[in-house]
Amino acid sequence: MRKLHLLSPKLFxxxxxxxxxxxxxxxxxxxxxTPAHGADFAGELRVAVWGQIDQAPDRxxxxxxxNLFQQWQxxxxxxxxxxxxxGGTNVSERFTWINTNLLAGxxxxxxxxYFPGPDVYNAADLLYNFGDDLQQANPYSDNxxxxxxxxxxxxxxxxxxxxxxxxxxxxxxxxxxxxVTTYAYNKTMFDEVGxxxxxxxxxxLEVQQKLKDAGYTPFLMPTAxxxxxxxxxxxxxxxxxxxxxxxxxxxxEEPFNLLNDKEVVYCIATGKLTLEDPxxxxxxxxxxxxxxxxQEDFLAPPPDVDLFAQGQVGxxxxxxxxxxxxxxxxxxxxxxxxxxxxxxxxxxxxxxNDILPRRVGNLGQAGSGSVYFFIPTTTAxxxxxxxxxxxxxxxxxxxxxxxxxxxSQQPIPCYEPGTPIDQVYTDPAMVVRMRGFFExxxxxxxxxxxxxxxFDRAIDAEWSRLFVEYMGGSMTIEEVFAxxxxxxxxxVERAIRAHPEWDADSWE
Amino acid sequence: MSSNxxxxxxxxxxxxxxxxxxxxxxxxxxxxxxxxxxxVMLLVxxxxxxxxxxxxxxxxxxxxxxxxxxxxNYERLFNxxxxxxxxxxxxxxxxFNVGVVISLPLLVAALIFRVKNLSAQYWWRxxxxxxxxxPAVASILVWRWMYSxxxxxxxxxxxxGLGDLTRSWLGDRDVVMWALAFTNxxxxxxxxxxxxxxxxQDISQEVLDASVVDGATSLRRxxxxxxxxxxxxxxxxxxxxxIYWMRSFELPMIMTNGGPGFATMVPGLRMYYAINRDFDLxxxxxxxxxxxxxxxxxxxxxxxxxxTRDDVI
Numbered sequence: 001m002r003k004l005h006l007l008s009p010k011l012f013x014x015x016x017x018x019x020x021x022x023x024x025x026x027x028x029x030x031x032x033x034t035p036a037h038g039a040d041f042a043g044e045l046r047v048a049v050w051g052q053i054d055q056a057p058d059r060x061x062x063x064x065x066x067n068l069f070q071q072w073q074x075x076x077x078x079x080x081x082x083x084x085x086x087g088g089t090n091v092s093e094r095f096t097w098i099n100t101n102l103l104a105g106x107x108x109x110x111x112x113x114y115f116p117g118p119d120v121y122n123a124a125d126l127l128y129n130f131g132d133d134l135q136q137a138n139p140y141s142d143n144x145x146x147x148x149x150x151x152x153x154x155x156x157x158x159x160x161x162x163x164x165x166x167x168x169x170x171x172x173x174x175x176x177x178x179x180v181t182t183y184a185y186n187k188t189m190f191d192e193v194g195x196x197x198x199x200x201x202x203x204x205l206e207v208q209q210k211l212k213d214a215g216y217t218p219f220l221m222p223t224a225x226x227x228x229x230x231x232x233x234x235x236x237x238x239x240x241x242x243x244x245x246x247x248x249x250x251x252x253e254e255p256f257n258l259l260n261d262k263e264v265v266y267c268i269a270t271g272k273l274t275l276e277d278p279x280x281x282x283x284x285x286x287x288x289x290x291x292x293x294x295q296e297d298f299l300a301p302p303p304d305v306d307l308f309a310q311g312q313v314g315x316x317x318x319x320x321x322x323x324x325x326x327x328x329x330x331x332x333x334x335x336x337x338x339x340x341x342x343x344x345x346x347x348x349x350x351x352x353n354d355i356l357p358r359r360v361g362n363l364g365q366a367g368s369g370s371v372y373f374f375i376p377t378t379t380a381x382x383x384x385x386x387x388x389x390x391x392x393x394x395x396x397x398x399x400x401x402x403x404x405x406x407x408s409q410q411p412i413p414c415y416e417p418g419t420p421i422d423q424v425y426t427d428p429a430m431v432v433r434m435r436g437f438f439e440x441x442x443x444x445x446x447x448x449x450x451x452x453x454x455f456d457r458a459i460d461a462e463w464s465r466l467f468v469e470y471m472g473g474s475m476t477i478e479e480v481f482a483x484x485x486x487x488x489x490x491x492v493e494r495a496i497r498a499h500p501e502w503d504a505d506s507w508e
Numbered sequence: 509m510s511s512n513x514x515x516x517x518x519x520x521x522x523x524x525x526x527x528x529x530x531x532x533x534x535x536x537x538x539x540x541x542x543x544x545x546x547x548v549m550l551l552v553x554x555x556x557x558x559x560x561x562x563x564x565x566x567x568x569x570x571x572x573x574x575x576x577x578x579x580x581n582y583e584r585l586f587n588x589x590x591x592x593x594x595x596x597x598x599x600x601x602x603x604f605n606v607g608v609v610i611s612l613p614l615l616v617a618a619l620i621f622r623v624k625n626l627s628a629q630y631w632w633r634x635x636x637x638x639x640x641x642x643p644a645v646a647s648i649l650v651w652r653w654m655y656s657x658x659x660x661x662x663x664x665x666x667x668x669g670l671g672d673l674t675r676s677w678l679g680d681r682d683v684v685m686w687a688l689a690f691t692n693x694x695x696x697x698x699x700x701x702x703x704x705x706x707x708x709q710d711i712s713q714e715v716l717d718a719s720v721v722d723g724a725t726s727l728r729r730x731x732x733x734x735x736x737x738x739x740x741x742x743x744x745x746x747x748x749x750x751i752y753w754m755r756s757f758e759l760p761m762i763m764t765n766g767g768p769g770f771a772t773m774v775p776g777l778r779m780y781y782a783i784n785r786d787f788d789l790x791x792x793x794x795x796x797x798x799x800x801x802x803x804x805x806x807x808x809x810x811x812x813x814x815x816t817r818d819d820v821i
Contacts (some may be wrong), residue, residue: 093785103569225765300655300677301652456786465773
């Protein structure tokens with residue numbers, strides 16, 4: 001006490017100012033790095049993750065998610081972030097795991113998924129609706145609303161809007177062009193044979209004929225084995241190109257330019273999409289004509305070797321998530337590139353048109369992955385605190401600063417839509433390799449539309465098997481469609497029964 | 509106190525069939541307790557899923573919940589032409605394998621049983637038993653390679669000048685079922701062989717010696733003595749084979765995924781896909797219920813046919 005008296009008033013005032021400044025500066029750091037909204041977060045937060053994202057050094061698209069989760073965890077030392085690996089070894093098994101646990105109410109506090117399917121994002125009553133949150137500010141962003149954090153006016157969210165308009169699955173970023181309509185080709189082989197990437201369906205077949213004449217297998221198209229579903233990409237994108245007007249007729253509600261499960265069922269129930277449409281048969285006939293260029297035993301599971309890497313096959317399906325496997329394969333010593341699926345023009349088919357096959361995903365800004373998150377309603381019911389943490393985690397990883405990190409670690413870097421490829425890549429070899437993901441340019445479509453799987457995976461599987469029966473010559477198109485029609489009718493009936501809120505009786 | 513008098517207190521008295529014998533219960537309580545975990549596990553992991561599956565077969569189930577739909581799933585099932593085809597495939601595989609199981613393993617067991625040199629007999633036995641340690645999945649994968657376009661079978665055919673016969677064995681629907689059936693050819697190794705061999709060892713040496721004294725040839729001895737005395741083993745193996753093929757789907761699943769198209773689809777695989785891929789739990793459960801009923805009927809028929817006077821049922 002005596003010493004205090006020795007302080008002069010000026011010195012005391014100076015000390016007070018210094019102390020106040022120090023306090024304010026510390027508070028300033030806190031509000032920036034440790035937002036007050038999360039200051040009291042504590043306890044365990046479990047997140048179901050798509051595979052071992054913390055042990056996948058060769059998969060930057062998932063490693064980055066783990067890294068961002070760790071950043072969030074570092075801000076909240078009282079939170080113990082734990083992973084539950086989603087069970088199963090393939091996409092369908094993992095969705096089964098999610099579905100089963102969703103139905104049982106046993107999912108962890110939040111879930112990270114790839115490519116949400118209808119059975120997830122249409123379970124409106126079991127998933128938390130982020131609709132209101134998207135209209136409010138993300139605490140980790142300077143934007144007025146969370147929705148503004150998502151590039152291209154939140155286009156990525158369109159793909160996961162459920163039929164009641166709710167946003168129950170939040171995209172980590174734009175999906176990017178997933179590459180479903182992009183083919184990888186052996187450029188060395190093309191150069192040797194003297195062919196260029198085709199611009200039309202007719203040119204595509206001509207190129208493959210020349211490859212075949214030169215003794216190569218033009219196209220590797222598995223219809224069985226682990227990748228036995230890949231053929232479906234081409235079949236459905238050709239179907240969508242030929243039947244674009246049907247998509248427009250059935251696109252009755254937002255988000256437009258994309259059909260959800262309700263719209264596809266509406267489309268079938270009202271007769272706008274019918275098996276009697278000759279364009280469906282035409283799609284299969286085009287596939288059959290194309291199959292003469294596929295590997296000889298395309299109906300059997302392909303061998304467990306990479307025929308493309310061995311230089312035996314000219315063209316394969318690809319997608320952006322597989323690019324790393326091609327790029328890092330030491331056995332690929334030849335030059336390779338990508339090209340976009342050529343359109344079926346009027347010269348190629350009586351139903352051909354000038355419409356380009358619809359991109360699956362959106363080319364351009366904010367990366368090229370399809371990571372999404374959702375929070376089961378059970379989390380909010382069980383513990384408001386855990387729910388707040390789960391939502392905060394999702395807001396953190398989808399904030400603009402984190403999107404930049406995401407973009408920097410993707411197979412294709414982020415860029416503004418419409419940016420010419422040679423401005424994204426300066427290396428000419430990379431331009432050749434990535435051209436199929438850039439040209440033709442971006443346009444606003446998202447995912448599948450005229451796809452049975454949109455509302456019923458079971459009949460989509462039947463469709464696939466019947467397709468193989470047709471390709472193998474054991475059934476005609478008429479026989480296939482006659483067999484498929486009652487299955488389709490049943491599936492539509494089941495979907496309508498499961499969704500009384502659709503008010504299907506009022507459909508015209 | 510003699511042991512008889514100790515037990516007499518817990519044995520049911522004549523005419524006392526009603527009421528709880530507490531003394532008996534107390535006496536055997538430790539044994540009941542030891543059995544209890546097994547019974548609980550059985551109830552939880554076998555009976556509960558089975559009953560639940562049966563109830564689910566009357567429901568439509570998706571992620572939003574379940575709805576009671578009565579016999580709809582069974583109606584779908586009986587109208588499913590592909591399921592009927594898959595049952596045809598199943599019958600083909602089951603009948604083929606029943607034929608296999610009552611012939612080749614028995615033949616090899618009988619031949620080895622006749623090897624006079626005990627050391628040689630031992631080594632022959634080892635040769636046919638060792639393949640048991642190879643996992644079934646690994647064996648199927650080897651055979652998948654054998655059947656592939658550039659696999660072992662086509663290489664072999666080309667090497668012996670039969671190149672015209674090479675084909676896509678798993679992609680050609682005309683031969684694919686036969687390809688599946690011939691997997692693991694010559695089917696003699698393993699448990700089936702051992703069961704027959706044990707049965708042969710169980711035959712009284714006196715009976716065999718008497719047949720020799722009576723001048724029976726080796727073939728006559730096999731047909732008139734060994735074969736009739738091996739009937740219990742044959743019945744057992746036929747039953748096990750039928751039940752195995754009713755339940756099993758790993759062979760078509762790994763080999764062809766049920767394809768090409770539906771060519772090698774079997775009901776078990778269709779049930780697996782309905783539940784595990786399509787999340788069509790009601791329909792998958794209906795298929796499972798029908799398969800269970802078929803296995804039950806086969807088992808009851810088999811029990812009925814093989815019932816002997818010694819069976820106390």
